[in-house]
Amino acid sequence: xxxxxxxxxxxxxxxxxxxxxxxxxxxxxxxxxxxxxxxxxxxxxxxxxxxxxxxxxxxxxxxxxxxxxxxxxxxxxxxxxxxxxxxxxxxxxxxxxxxxxxxxxxxxxxxxxxxxxxxxxxxxxxxxxxxxxxxxxxxxxxxxxxxxxxxxxxxxxxxxxxxxxxxxxxxxxxxxxxxxxxxxxxxxxxxxxxxxx
Numbered sequence: 617x618x619x620x621x622x623x624x625x626x627x628x629x630x631x632x633x634x635x636x637x638x639x640x641x642x643x644x645x646x647x648x649x650x651x652x653x654x655x656x657x658x659x660x661x662x663x664x665x666x667x668x669x670x671x672x673x674x675x676x677x678x679x680x681x682x683x684x685x686x687x688x689x690x691x692x693x694x695x696x697x698x699x700x701x702x703x704x705x706x707x708x709x710x711x712x713x714x715x716x717x718x719x720x721x722x723x724x725x726x727x728x729x730x731x732x733x734x735x736x737x738x739x740x741x742x743x744x745x746x747x748x749x750x751x752x753x754x755x756x757x758x759x760x761x762x763x764x765x766x767x768x769x770x771x772x773x774x775x776x777x778x779x780x781x782x783x784x785x786x787x788x789x790x791x792x793x794x795x796x797x798x799x800x801x802x803x804x805x806x807x808x809x810x811x812x813x
């Protein structure tokens with residue numbers, strides 16, 4: 617006579633006893649998935665923090681450049697080049713009296729390579745012949761400023777100095793600063809002109 621016990625019945629019917637835990641392989645896989653998820657979350661938090669810092673720095677830089685350009689527009693147009701170029705000898709109020717071409721911006725730290733601790737610099741289409749001072753030139757090859765270009769309004773692009781007779785003035789302002797997460801750069805281009813009645 618055959619006596620069937622509950623275990624014997626399960627084995628006889630082809631069923632396996634139920635498992636009451638997890639295997640080592642399942643535990644390792646679960647830990648691996650959680651590690652990847654935590655790593656992705658951490659990198660997202662770091663990236664968001666960096667973005668917030670950049671989102672604070674770039675508006676500071678662009679607002680300072682906007683203020684600088686507004687200051688240029690409020691100057692007498694014929695003196696803008698002399699006021700903001702890198703030659704202090706042609707400053708309208710005497711040597712060293714003009715704002716010049718390099719500026720500090722409050723809230724932005726200069727790069728370690730900055731020669732004077734400033735972060736912003738103004739550029740014009742200039743050329744410095746050997747032994748002479750800086751010249752505003754129409755024949756400068758600089759695509760970012762739309763050059764070469766007629767600056768004096770005489771329909772001729774020449775190799776003369778137009779610091780005294782320009783009617784169009786291309787300007788580029790570059791800002792280079794040491795941000796929270798490394799070196800940062802911003803460039804803004806504009807074209808100044810005098811509207812005559």
